[in-house]
Amino acid sequence: MSIVLGQNQYGKAENRVVRIYRDRDRHEIRDLNVSTALRGDFSDAHLVGDQARVLPTDTQKQTVYAYAKEVGVGEIEDFALALGRHFVNDTEPVEGARIEVEEYSWRRIEVDGREHDHSWVRTGQETRTTVLTIDGKGGAESVVSGLKDLVLLKSTGSEFHGFLVDDYTTLTPTRDRIMATSLLARWRYVGTDVAWADTYTRIRQILLEKFATVHSLALQQSLYEMGKAALEACSEVAEIRFSAPNKHHFLYDLSPFGLENPHEVFNVGDRPYGLIEATVLRDDAPPAGRAWDTIPGFC
Numbered sequence: 001m002s003i004v005l006g007q008n009q010y011g012k013a014e015n016r017v018v019r020i021y022r023d024r025d026r027h028e029i030r031d032l033n034v035s036t037a038l039r040g041d042f043s044d045a046h047l048v049g050d051q052a053r054v055l056p057t058d059t060q061k062q063t064v065y066a067y068a069k070e071v072g073v074g075e076i077e078d079f080a081l082a083l084g085r086h087f088v089n090d091t092e093p094v095e096g097a098r099i100e101v102e103e104y105s106w107r108r109i110e111v112d113g114r115e116h117d118h119s120w121v122r123t124g125q126e127t128r129t130t131v132l133t134i135d136g137k138g139g140a141e142s143v144v145s146g147l148k149d150l151v152l153l154k155s156t157g158s159e160f161h162g163f164l165v166d167d168y169t170t171l172t173p174t175r176d177r178i179m180a181t182s183l184l185a186r187w188r189y190v191g192t193d194v195a196w197a198d199t200y201t202r203i204r205q206i207l208l209e210k211f212a213t214v215h216s217l218a219l220q221q222s223l224y225e226m227g228k229a230a231l232e233a234c235s236e237v238a239e240i241r242f243s244a245p246n247k248h249h250f251l252y253d254l255s256p257f258g259l260e261n262p263h264e265v266f267n268v269g270d271r272p273y274g275l276i277e278a279t280v281l282r283d284d285a286p287p288a289g290r291a292w293d294t295i296p297g298f299c
Contacts, residue, residue, distance in 0.1 A: 005043050005046050005047060008039075008042060008046065009037040009038060009039045009096075009098065009294075010037065010038060010042065010054075010057065011035065011036040011037030011038055011057055011060055011098070012035070012036055012057040012058070012060040012061040012064070013035040013036075013037075014033055014034075014035055015033070015034045015035070015036075015061050015064045015065070016032075016033055017031075017032045017033075017034055017064060017065060017068050017073070018030070018031050018032075019032070019068045019069075019072070019073040025117055026117040026118070027117060027118040029106050029120055030073040030103070031103065031104040031105075031106060032068075032073065032076065032079070032101055032102065032103055032104075033101070033102040033103075033104070034064050034079075034083075034099070034100070034101050034102075035099070035100040035101075036060045036061075036063075036064065036083065036087070036097065036098070036099055036100075037097065037098040037099075037294075038055065038060070038087055038091075038094045038096070038097055039094070039095055039096035039097065039098070040053070040093045040094050040095040040096065041053065041093065041095070042054060042093070053093040054093075055087075055091050055093070055094065060087070063083065063086065063087075064083065067079070067082060067083055067086070075196040075197055076101040076102075076103050076128065076129075076130045076145075076196075077101075077130045077132070077143055077145060077192075077194070077196040078196065079101060080099040080100075080101050080130055080131075080132035080143070081099075081132055081141065081143075081192060083097075083099050083132075084097040084098075084099045084132045084133075084134045084141070085134070085141075088134045088136075088137055089137065095136055095137060096133070096134050096135045096136055096139070096290075097132070097133070097134045098131065098132070098133050098134075098293070098294060099131070099132040100129070100130070100131045100132075101129070101130050101131075102127050102128070102129050102148075103127065103128040103129075104122065104127060105122070105123045105124065105126065105127075105128070106120035106121065106122055106123065107120060107121055107122075107123045108120055109121055125149040125150075125151060126147055126148070126149055126150045126151075127147065127148050127149055128145075128146075128147055128200065129145060129146050129147060129148060129186065130143060130144065130145040130146075131143070131144045131145075131186075131291075131295055133289070133290050133291050133293065135289055135290050140289050141192055142188065142189075142288070142289055142290070142291035143188070143189045143192060143194075143291075144186050144187065144188045144189075144291050144292065144295065145186065145187060145189065145196070145199075145200065146184070146185045146186030146187055146240075147183070147184075147185055147200075147204060148183075148184045148185075149182055149183075149184075150182070150183040150184075150185070150204075150207075151180070151181075151182050151183075151247075152180060152181055152182075152183055152208070152211050153178065153179070153180035153247070154178070154179050154180075154211065154212060154216075155178055156176055156177075156178075156263075157179075157214075157215050157216065158176075158177050158178070158179035158215075158216045158222075159174060159175045159176065159177065159215075159216065159217050160173065160174055160177060160217070160218060161173030161174060161175060161217075176263060177249070178249035178266060179216060179219060179222070179246075180246075180247035180249060181219065181244040181245055181246060181247055181276075182244075182245055182247065183207070183242065183244055184242065184243040184244070185203075185207060185226075185240060185241070185242050185243075186240070186241050186295065186298070187203065187230065187234075187237045187238075187239065187240040187241070188237065188238045188239050188240075188285075188288060188291050188292075189236055189237060189238065190235075190236055190237070190238050190286060191236070194236050199234055199236060199237070202233060202234060203230045203233075203234060203237070203240075206226070206229050206230045206233055207226045207230065209229075210222070210225050210226040210229050211226060214226075219244060219246055219274070219276045220276055220278060223242045223244060223276060223278045223280075224278060224280055226242070227240045227242065227278070227279075227280025228280055230280075231280060231281070231282060238281060238282060238285040238286060238288075239279060239280065239281030239282065239285050239288070240279070240280050240281070241277075241278070241279045241280075241292075241298045242276070242277065242278050242279075242280075243275065243276075243277045243298055244275070244276045244277070245273045245274070245275050245276075246273050246274035246275070246276065247268065247270075247273065248268070248269045248273060248274070249266040249267070249268055249269075250266060250267045250268075250269060251263065251265070251266055252265045252266060252267045277298055279298070
């Protein structure tokens with residue numbers, strides 16, 4: 001038996017970058033969290049501590065901030081592509097890269113009914129995401145974009161009954177319940193010639209509309225219909241994956257106070273919770289390669 005080094009990568013995680021555009025009186029803001037990771041033959045660094053082929057993680061960090069100025073921050077997918085192509089094409093030992101970008105949304109503050117030119121307020125918990133994977137010099141470029149922490153709730157139009165029962169089952173079937181989740185959704189693009197912002201906006205709206213309008217017999221059914229509708233509307237997307245915790249709402253017993261509770265007052269349980277994960281894809285979707293490597297939260 002011998003011990004060998006397996007797959008490895010290294011980089012600089014969670015570089016918080018805020019880019020302000022000040023070329024006009026009305027400023028613009030882009031707020032990102034950028035993580036980089038490089039792949040290649042870095043075995044000497046692990047086996048004998050030789051750093052000759054290692055581009056420091058600090059250099060990766062400096063590149064991120066320099067590119068925020070030199071290249072600029074438009075769509076996060078384009079920013080990730082610029083960084084990934086630089087590291088792979090311009091750094092000899094680097095054979096592949098993984099660039100992950102999260103974007104936080106800001107809305108302009110209104111003063112006397114008008115949007116302020118240089119003041120904002122953070123909006124909601126939802127975060128837009130993208131992960132770029134480049135596998136080999138001149139190799140495949142895979143973009144997986146999406147969103148996380150999109151909190152959804154419907155107060156009716158959801159049922160759960162007819163499930164398998166055994167000796168330990170105590171759950172009561174229901175034909176009218178609150179269904180709520182904090183949605184994590186990521187979708188893999190077929191290529192990189194994509195109108196990123198338009199597609200993101202379209203998919204997000206489809207997910208919201210289907211969540212609201214599908215009369216759901218299970219969260220699984222809702223997720224499938226959401227994914228199906230997104231793929232039908234967006235030919236540039238090969239597959240979409242969901243991770244959806246079931247945010248349980250329990251009808252509260254008000255009988256000790258002589259009060260009826262016709263599905264109006266609930267206790268929200270934060271844990272434990274059901275976790276539903278699903279992939280919806282085209283039957284002719286091109287192979288994913290390493291696109292989903294190191295992206296947690298999916299089956």
